[in-house]
Amino acid sequence: MSPEHPPGLHLRAFAGDADFPAMAEVANAVFAADRMGWVRTPQHIREDYARLPRFDPLRDLVMAECDGRLVGYVRSAHWTDAHGCLVQAQIGFVHPAWRRRGIGRALLHWVEARQRAFAQGQNAPSVHHVFVTEGETGRSAVLQRAGYAPARHFLHMQRPTLDDIPAPALPEGFDVRPVQPEHLRAIFDAHMEALQGHWDVAPPKPGDFERWTTLPTFQPRLWQVAWHTASGRVAGQVKPFINAEQNATQNLRRGETEF
Numbered sequence: 521m522s523p524e525h526p527p528g529l530h531l532r533a534f535a536g537d538a539d540f541p542a543m544a545e546v547a548n549a550v551f552a553a554d555r556m557g558w559v560r561t562p563q564h565i566r567e568d569y570a571r572l573p574r575f576d577p578l579r580d581l582v583m584a585e586c587d588g589r590l591v592g593y594v595r596s597a598h599w600t601d602a603h604g605c606l607v608q609a610q611i612g613f614v615h616p617a618w619r620r621r622g623i624g625r626a627l628l629h630w631v632e633a634r635q636r637a638f639a640q641g642q643n644a645p646s647v648h649h650v651f652v653t654e655g656e657t658g659r660s661a662v663l664q665r666a667g668y669a670p671a672r673h674f675l676h677m678q679r680p681t682l683d684d685i686p687a688p689a690l691p692e693g694f695d696v697r698p699v700q701p702e703h704l705r706a707i708f709d710a711h712m713e714a715l716q717g718h719w720d721v722a723p724p725k726p727g728d729f730e731r732w733t734t735l736p737t738f739q740p741r742l743w744q745v746a747w748h749t750a751s752g753r754v755a756g757q758v759k760p761f762i763n764a765e766q767n768a769t770q771n772l773r774r775g776e777t778e779f
Contacts, residue, residue, distance in 0.1 A: 526622040530585045531630060534577040540565050542590035546615045553616040554655035559766045564736070571731050572597060582630050584614070584623055591618040594627040596634050602722045606646035608635040612659075624662045632666075672719065693749050699740040707745055708732055710754035737761040737778065 525531070540562035547565075551558045569577055575597060584592035594612030601607050610631045614624045632648065639646040650668060652660050690696065699707070708729050715721045732738065739761045746756040759778040767774055 525626050526586075528586045529621075529623060529626060531626065532583050532585060534581045534583060537566070539583060539590070543593060546590060546592060546613050549615050549617075550613045554653065554657075554659075556653050556655055557766070557770070559763075559769050561765070567734075567736075571734055573725075573727065573731070574598065580634065582627065582634075584627055586618060586623075591615045592623050592627055594631045596631050596638075598635070598638065600644065600722060601720045604644055606639060606642050606644045607649045607720065608639065608646055609649040609651070610635075611651075614659075619658055624659065625666075628662060628666060690746060694746050694755055695749050696744055696746050699743050699745055703745070704733065704740070705729065706754050707743075707757060710757065736763070737776075742775075 543565055544560050544562045547560045550556070551560070569575065575595075577595070580597070581595040582593065583590055584594075592612065592614035594610055597609045597611070599607050599609075610628075612624070612627050612631065614627070635646075635648060648668070650663055652663065697703075708724075712721075712724050737759075739759075742760040742762070744758045744760075745754060747753065748755045760775050761778060762775045766772065
């Protein structure tokens, strides 16, 4: 049965571009309250939604309003993993000022109902999937009360300075080259090959390479890519990125290191 909505709560469909500023405001309030260290702008969200494959915001997204104000939202996404399982993910936010009123439970019920309906049309096993950070204690509690359980954990490690970074020499027969546009496909293919057998990783689909080149983390001028000189194949890669907007708004000088 559908849980009773909190008094004054209204769930409505996505209204298009007009919703993005309020969505960014809600998301940034959550990021600050839960110490997540992220910043989103309306343009970030607009670009993310434009590049999501198989995503229909009128079908896969719902907005939560109280007294005419956007106080939360949740969206659904899905993919098929390497074992043929339908993975149905969710990303949801409730403004900190409106928490502990049942809004998170109402959004969770909506997205689960949406995902169950979608799964009925698929000939595959399915799971509900959520990524939760350490600071999201309230969201974690809501999910665990609904039957979710941790399946794996990630670590975010930090080095306080770039001073005294060791610089070991490459083995003979390998070299590091500045990334050129003609290198990108080989770098992408080597990345995907290295991930074979990893949890939830499926082979790339048509369009994945092109989407990769549009991500905000795509900053090849910073990458370090090692090549096997004789074969001309990619041997290893580290793909750093810098979130300049986050650094500016949070008074940071920080870069992220990606494999």
